[in-house]
Amino acid sequence: MPIKPYKSNNNKNAPWRASWPHTFKGLCLALSGMLAGAANASGDRPSNLSQRISAKGYIDFRWQHFRGNESWLDSGTGHSRFDRSHNNRPLLADFATEIKADLKAGSQIITQIHAYPEQNAGLEITELYWQYRPLHLSAMRSRWRVGFFYPKLSIENRGSVWSSLYNINYSAINSWIAEELRTFGVEGLWSWKIDKPVYGKAPLTLNLTTAAFAYNDPTGAILAWKGWSNHDLQSGIDNELPFSAPPGVAAADNSQASNFQSFREIDDRPGAYIGIGLSRKKSFKVEWFHYDNQAEDTAFENGHYAWHTTFDHISAHYFLTKELEAFGQYLRGRTSMGNGFVNNRFESAFIAIAKNQGPHRLTARFERAVIDDLDDTVLDDNNEAGNSFNLNYSYYLAPHWKFSGEYQQRRSRQARRSYRQVPNYAKEEQLSFSARYYF
Amino acid sequence: MFRTPRLAAILFSLYSCWSISEPLSIQLTHQGQLQSAPGAVMWLQALKPIEIQQGNTTAAQEAKPPHIIEQKDRQFSPYISVTQVGSDIQFPNRDNTAHHVYSFSEPLSFELPLFKKRTPAPIRVDKPGLIALGCNIHDWMIAYLLVVDSPFYGQLQGHSVEFNDLPHGKYQALLWHPDINSAQVLKTELNYQGQKIFDWPMPQKVVSRAQVRAPAERLDEDDDY
Numbered sequence: 001m002p003i004k005p006y007k008s009n010n011n012k013n014a015p016w017r018a019s020w021p022h023t024f025k026g027l028c029l030a031l032s033g034m035l036a037g038a039a040n041a042s043g044d045r046p047s048n049l050s051q052r053i054s055a056k057g058y059i060d061f062r063w064q065h066f067r068g069n070e071s072w073l074d075s076g077t078g079h080s081r082f083d084r085s086h087n088n089r090p091l092l093a094d095f096a097t098e099i100k101a102d103l104k105a106g107s108q109i110i111t112q113i114h115a116y117p118e119q120n121a122g123l124e125i126t127e128l129y130w131q132y133r134p135l136h137l138s139a140m141r142s143r144w145r146v147g148f149f150y151p152k153l154s155i156e157n158r159g160s161v162w163s164s165l166y167n168i169n170y171s172a173i174n175s176w177i178a179e180e181l182r183t184f185g186v187e188g189l190w191s192w193k194i195d196k197p198v199y200g201k202a203p204l205t206l207n208l209t210t211a212a213f214a215y216n217d218p219t220g221a222i223l224a225w226k227g228w229s230n231h232d233l234q235s236g237i238d239n240e241l242p243f244s245a246p247p248g249v250a251a252a253d254n255s256q257a258s259n260f261q262s263f264r265e266i267d268d269r270p271g272a273y274i275g276i277g278l279s280r281k282k283s284f285k286v287e288w289f290h291y292d293n294q295a296e297d298t299a300f301e302n303g304h305y306a307w308h309t310t311f312d313h314i315s316a317h318y319f320l321t322k323e324l325e326a327f328g329q330y331l332r333g334r335t336s337m338g339n340g341f342v343n344n345r346f347e348s349a350f351i352a353i354a355k356n357q358g359p360h361r362l363t364a365r366f367e368r369a370v371i372d373d374l375d376d377t378v379l380d381d382n383n384e385a386g387n388s389f390n391l392n393y394s395y396y397l398a399p400h401w402k403f404s405g406e407y408q409q410r411r412s413r414q415a416r417r418s419y420r421q422v423p424n425y426a427k428e429e430q431l432s433f434s435a436r437y438y439f
Numbered sequence: 440m441f442r443t444p445r446l447a448a449i450l451f452s453l454y455s456c457w458s459i460s461e462p463l464s465i466q467l468t469h470q471g472q473l474q475s476a477p478g479a480v481m482w483l484q485a486l487k488p489i490e491i492q493q494g495n496t497t498a499a500q501e502a503k504p505p506h507i508i509e510q511k512d513r514q515f516s517p518y519i520s521v522t523q524v525g526s527d528i529q530f531p532n533r534d535n536t537a538h539h540v541y542s543f544s545e546p547l548s549f550e551l552p553l554f555k556k557r558t559p560a561p562i563r564v565d566k567p568g569l570i571a572l573g574c575n576i577h578d579w580m581i582a583y584l585l586v587v588d589s590p591f592y593g594q595l596q597g598h599s600v601e602f603n604d605l606p607h608g609k610y611q612a613l614l615w616h617p618d619i620n621s622a623q624v625l626k627t628e629l630n631y632q633g634q635k636i637f638d639w640p641m642p643q644k645v646v647s648r649a650q651v652r653a654p655a656e657r658l659d660e661d662d663d664y
Binding site: 004046051052054058100102104105106133135137141143156159160161162163165199200202203251277281282396400402436438 | 492535536537539541544550551552554555557575576578579611617618648655658659660661663664
């Protein structure tokens with residue numbers, strides 16, 4: 001089948017285009033200038049710099065044993081982060097820190113940084129933004145975020161530096177968010193307390209989130225061409241993920257760059273999301289999000305396609321008792337690229353139950369992750385279906401340590417494995433032990 | 440001989456001093472039973488002007504150290520407190536995290552950025568009334584400061600509060616606690632003529648609760664959820 005040509009429909013001569021930086025270095029410079037301006041304009045009494053800056057985070061020492069296909073990070077067809085080449089030796093899995101600088105009351109600059117010495121040499125800046133919580137006279141609260149940050153979709157990844165609180169390996173949904181999804185823009189959150197205050201009980205809160213963003217045009221590509229995964233690797237602002245093009249893609253006129261960048265602006269069209277939720281702290285939370293990057297799916301620039309990715313996400317968290325919590329996330333969406341070259345429907349859900357008992361926590365997670373390929377492009381079959389199971393035990397040794405043992409199993413059938421002379425069906429098993437030092 | 444009258448005079452003056460300084464204990468009751476409301480603020484306002492033997496009041500007030508309300512373990516301490524009009528109030532942050540303390544109350548409306556371990560300059564309160572304090576970052580943090588226009592004030596320990604060196608006279612006694620009377624103060628008249636105990640009957644049974652504790656925080660948990 002002839003590959004359809006893809007052309008960017010961008011108007012390259014548009015006068016406003018020149019002021020819109022397309023690379024991250026340009027954008028980072030613009031952002032740091034903005035942050036410096038905000039710091040100078042804070043107008044607060046001078047105080048000791050060390051009182052304004054705080055850092056927290058963790059160092060994760062890991063030992064793991066893996067059975068299955070070689071990792072996608074080493075251009076394999078496996079979906080774990082560590083594979084057999086990392087077996088039975090100590091690993092420095094993650095050095096993660098969150099740095100906060102208080103500018104004035106309610107105004108902060110926050111950045112999250114990860115270092116993955118086993119995977120790459122540099123630092124991954126996974127978030128960098130300015131946050132402002134204005135003071136309101138009413139029972140309404142608001143929070144503004146401007147910069148590069150995770151949309152707060154996750155129930156699981158609400159740990160320090162966006163780690164999973166419950167598992168070493170994230171669920172498929174959250175692994176994908178870590179790989180490809182970030183807001184580069186402005187987000188507003190409004191919360192209303194909607195019931196009468198009751199002593200010792202957190203208020204019932206209605207939350208409305210909305211955001212406009214850019215630099216998330218390639219989102220969907222890794223999901224289509226690599227598939228769902230379970231890992232704990234978070235993409236940084238300027239991250240490049242290895243990418244093995246399916247033969248149908250490799251043969252296209254506009255070839256995809258071999259080093260994939262999740263966060264690029266290609267079509268100059270902003271995306272948006274909206275979320276509505278209801279919550280009571282330590283009691284329950286339900287939230288619905290609709291996300292649409294509104295990408296022009298025929299646009300192509302510097303080896304990167306724009307993918308029109310849209311999804312709905314529902315999360316729920318319920319405390320059955322003070323110590324027993326059940327939670328889950330469900331995501332269903334579509335991604336398309338190249339005038340019908342790729343047209344996928346993706347869907348994943350997990351349900352987890354966690355029992356907390358003093359310093360102990362036991363979590364079991366069951367999930368399913370599916371991709372339905374709806375286009376008829378040959379040699380680019382993205383069909384996939386998989387189930388995984390994760391059992392984690394964690395022990396907290398206050399004030400600094402958390403020790404975890406985890407078994408992760410993933411069974412999946414992926415059509416594209418046959419292009420690599422590997423059976424479509426793969427079973428991946430991973431036993432991990434982690435010792436985390438929190439500072 | 441001549442020593443005896445002097446000794447008697449000394450003993451008499453000691454006795455009279457002691458009898459003057461014997462405290463008045465005001466206790467809360469309901470249907471004959473003592474009612475406990477630890478921390479509740481009580482203050483007495485003289486119904487007729489009373490000459491207070493305190494020397495130069497202004498100088499005494501200026502020398503007074505500021506009234507301290509700390510942020511410690513992500514909670515205010517003390518939860519309820521009382522101070523006199525004209526006092527300075529200070530909000531030291533003992534935590535290793537930032538707080539954003541504010542009040543929209545009439546006597547004192549302010550917001551303070553409290554970076555970790557920071558003690559800001561004191562703030563003076565010039566008006567009497569109730570100041571409800573909150574933290575914009577930590578929702579559960581609430582504290583109350585009563586600013587009173589009287590030198591006779593105290594806080595209940597258990598079911599009673601003691602007033603020392605109270606001049607004889609007629610007073611209006613006032614009481615405030617968030618669980619007893621959230622919006623307005625309770626009042627009663629007191630004619631102090633040296634009695635040791637004054638029972639103040641409450642209109643209903645008193646249910647007073649302790650300060651809400653900060654939610655437990657795991658070391659790996661992000662607090663913004």
